[in-house]
Amino acid sequence: MGRQNPFDGLAEFLAVASRNSVRKAALDLEVTPGAVSQALQKLERRLGTPLFHRTTRRISLTEAGEALLAEVGPAAQAIEASLDQASGSANEPSGTLKLIVERLAVPFVIEPLLPEFSAAWPKVKVDITVSNRHHDFVAAGYDAGIIIGPYIAQDMIAVRLSPHFHWAVFGSPDYFHKHGRPMIPADLAKHNCIRFRRPEKGDIYRWEFLENGQNVSIEPTGPVTVNDGELMQRLAARGQGLIYSSTYHASHRVAAGQLEPVLLDYSPGTDGLYLYFTKAAQAQPKLRVFIDACSELRRSSMD
Structure with missing residues (x-):
């Protein structure tokens, strides 16, 4: 009984x-x-x-x-x-908001958004992991992530945070003056390329192009290899060599005249940064206000 x-x-x-x-x-x-x-x-x-x-x-x-x-x-x-x-x-929004974010999102989303967000919601603590590896998103207990669109699992809800952007090769005006511009992807073999070692995987990132309707992947050659995207751009702006990056990431230096894009006609397609989360997590007040803040940031950046 x-x-x-x-x-x-x-x-x-x-x-x-x-x-x-x-x-x-x-x-x-x-x-x-x-x-x-x-x-x-x-x-x-x-x-x-x-x-x-x-x-x-x-x-x-x-x-x-x-x-x-x-x-x-x-x-x-x-x-x-x-x-x-x-x-x-x-x-009431409170507790710890655990985020995993693509490195590209740090200067364009996290840095401009976080001060105002923290001021508006003082009871929400933000725990940010900067990483390009999001495969253990659910198991690690993240509330949301920010990553480039094609890598988001289909069962996630996604909110676009950036304009659509292309992938291209970039160099400084001084570099192009001294070494000329590559006209086709194969020309890169004659140029100094700054290679990017992916921090999470340890491999050299291959530069991707679309040529005559076919996907082309090139492993760049050059005397310098880095594992940080910001350092890579700084070196390119100083004329050290060519880099492969997104038009979004390089936009500030392009606007400042420090970098110029080439091979845009061979870009493999468009991408974008997205905030993503599970349907269950969406109900959390702390995540809802962060989604609203990200959406407002995107609207203001598009004005």
Whole structure:
């Protein structure tokens, strides 16, 4: 036989004690008067004492009922207040927002967004892992990630954060003045290329092109190899060699006249940065406000 629930009948007891009426208590509890009377009778049998004086016209507490109300009433109010507080916390953005972000997103999304976001939602702590490897997204407990579109799993919800961008080769005006411009991907064999070693995999990133309808992949050659995209661009801007990057990542240096794109006609297609998350995670208030902040950042950047 199952253990008796110690709270059985207490809600009915408190309601009747508050309203001095079984009928009014039943209306408050949205049950029938018979259900209230039955619950009270079971409680009284369990306690072995009557809790109410009953007449055809009125109902009032017995001495035992008054003693029980004095003990249970404040506790019930404390429980109700705790539940209200918990409900409020559930709807208020708080806790730790755990993110894994593509390195490309750091200067374009995280740096401009984070100060205002933290100021607006001080109860939300942000834990950011910068990485291009997102394969353990769910297992690692991340709430959301930011990555280049084609790498997002199909069961994720994705929100675009950047304009569509292309992949191209970039060099400084000084480099092109001294060494000329490659006209086709095969020309790269005659140029100094700054090679990029992917930090998470340790391999050399191959430069991808679309030539005569065919995908072409070239492993660049050159005396310098780095594993940091920002360093790669800085070296290229100083004329060290050519790099392979996105028009989005290089946009600031292109606008400043430090880098120029070539081989755009051979770009393999368009990409974009996306915020992604599971359908279940979307319900979290801390993630909802971050999604809103990212969307606002994108709107302002597109104006």
